[in-house]
Amino acid sequence: MGKDLILVIVVATALTFDFTNGFHDTANAVATLISTRALSPRLAVTMSAVLNFVGAFVSIKVATTVGKGIVEAGSASTTIVFAGLIGAIAWNLATWYFGLPSSSSHALIGGVVGAALAAEGAGAVNGSGLVEKVLVPSLVAPVLALVVAAIAIATAYRVVGRMRPGPVGRGFRLGQLITGSMQSFAHGTNDAQKTMGIIVLALIAHGDFTAADFHVPSWVKISAASAIALGTYAGGWRIIRTMGSRIIKMDAAQGFAAQGAGASVLLAAAHFGFPLSTTHVISGGVMGAGAGKRLSAVRWGVAGNIVAAWILTLPAAATGGALIYGLTRIFGTGVTGPLVVSIAAVGVLAVIFGRRLAEGRTLTAEG
Amino acid sequence: MVATLIDVNVLWKLVAYSLAGGIGVTLTFSIAIYGAIRFVDLRRDGHPVFAGAFGALAGVALAAVAAAVVWAVSILAEKS
Numbered sequence: 357m358g359k360d361l362i363l364v365i366v367v368a369t370a371l372t373f374d375f376t377n378g379f380h381d382t383a384n385a386v387a388t389l390i391s392t393r394a395l396s397p398r399l400a401v402t403m404s405a406v407l408n409f410v411g412a413f414v415s416i417k418v419a420t421t422v423g424k425g426i427v428e429a430g431s432a433s434t435t436i437v438f439a440g441l442i443g444a445i446a447w448n449l450a451t452w453y454f455g456l457p458s459s460s461s462h463a464l465i466g467g468v469v470g471a472a473l474a475a476e477g478a479g480a481v482n483g484s485g486l487v488e489k490v491l492v493p494s495l496v497a498p499v500l501a502l503v504v505a506a507i508a509i510a511t512a513y514r515v516v517g518r519m520r521p522g523p524v525g526r527g528f529r530l531g532q533l534i535t536g537s538m539q540s541f542a543h544g545t546n547d548a549q550k551t552m553g554i555i556v557l558a559l560i561a562h563g564d565f566t567a568a569d570f571h572v573p574s575w576v577k578i579s580a581a582s583a584i585a586l587g588t589y590a591g592g593w594r595i596i597r598t599m600g601s602r603i604i605k606m607d608a609a610q611g612f613a614a615q616g617a618g619a620s621v622l623l624a625a626a627h628f629g630f631p632l633s634t635t636h637v638i639s640g641g642v643m644g645a646g647a648g649k650r651l652s653a654v655r656w657g658v659a660g661n662i663v664a665a666w667i668l669t670l671p672a673a674a675t676g677g678a679l680i681y682g683l684t685r686i687f688g689t690g691v692t693g694p695l696v697v698s699i700a701a702v703g704v705l706a707v708i709f710g711r712r713l714a715e716g717r718t719l720t721a722e723g
Numbered sequence: 724m725v726a727t728l729i730d731v732n733v734l735w736k737l738v739a740y741s742l743a744g745g746i747g748v749t750l751t752f753s754i755a756i757y758g759a760i761r762f763v764d765l766r767r768d769g770h771p772v773f774a775g776a777f778g779a780l781a782g783v784a785l786a787a788v789a790a791a792v793v794w795a796v797s798i799l800a801e802k803s
Contacts, residue, residue: 500741516753523756531788538795541799616748619795
């Protein structure tokens with residue numbers, strides 16, 4: 357009974373993380389669309405939510421990486437997974453509050469790694485997997501997207517720079533509908549699967565099946581796809597504002613170049629099995645689209661804050677995961693620890709968001 | 724050191740494909756916009772032959788972008 361209750365808590369927490377992942381990363385696909393007025397904000401998040409939902413059913417490769425490639429699946433207990441998720445949710449909410457587009461994938465991996473380190477020591481963490489699948493890609497992704505977007509926008513300006521801005525802007529806004537749709541679809545294929553991987557990790561820890569028999573049950577796919585779509589629809593407006601207008605003042609051509617560069621990098625990475633953070637890629641693309649016009653077009657102070665958040669994500673989420681694991685262990689190894697922590701977390705979230713609603717603001721809006 | 728952590732050959736391919744895809748799609752779409760605007764201008768000014776040529780250029784460029792989108796979706800589907 358206790359083990360089953362822990363599993364229920366872990367699955368609910370994983371889906372909560374998936375929801376925060378959705379509203380945290382909405383900006384990746386829609387910020388440039390909204391900023392250049394290619395779509396209205398509500399229509400943009402609706403389109404993104406639908407495509408995230410559809411994209412979640414395309415593949416299970418990322419789910420397998422998260423479920424097997426970072427933490428030794430046999431070493432992970434449901435309490436470790438729970439603590440890791442809470443650490444990741446806390447970091448996602450903190451970076452959302454400050455409007456910083458950080459990687460939800462790194463927050464999740466950091467949280468689980470921190471909890472596993474606290475519980476089992478260094479032996480529970482797949483170090484080479486962490487370096488190969490997380491650290492190296494986090495260096496490659498933004499730099500590559502920045503360079504591609506900078507060259508792409510310079511090329512676009514060379515072709516259409518002397519033409520009337522009205523029709524050029526309308527043309528690129530139409531193009532953004534295609535690149536924005538691709539981004540949302542790709543996000544669903546990547547990010548919804550992280551939650552699927554985590555839930556499967558918990559199912560393995562619970563004893564439902566073994567690590568050798570790794571697969572994603574249908575109910576896990578449907579619930580993870582629904583949670584990320586709902587989160588995307590809620591819209592993380594603070595981060596959308598940062599990505600869409602605070603890094604650079606964007607025109608439609610820059611929006612198209614940033615998204616086109618981002619989509620190309622993500623798809624090439626998917627083709628070669630090189631896991632990259634969507635957030636890092638799109639942020640790098642936006643910076644590149646500004647720098648390609650002129651270096652001073654980029655607000656480097658804002659860009660610096662974003663990079664600092666990227667660097668901090670893994671250690672901060674790991675620290676959160678380790679602390680939460682320690683907190684749950686105060687109550688022993690049973691269900692009491694996760695139950696107390698999850699009730700406390702729900703209480704904190706209810707107070708924060710309840711106050712926002714009472715003040716007449718939407719859940720994830722600016723201000 | 725780096726070579727032991729990642730496959731450098733794959734990394735170079737990633738860079739090459741990303742550059743080709745990102746710059747290629749933006750360039751091609753820019754050409755489509757250029758062709759479409761020139762088509763409208765030339766047709767309005769009474770130059771149907773030149774207008775047709777630019778219209779064809781815009782059409783070919785748009786078809787290339789559409790092919791890139793189909794290729795992209797097939798890559799995403801391939802991952803499963």
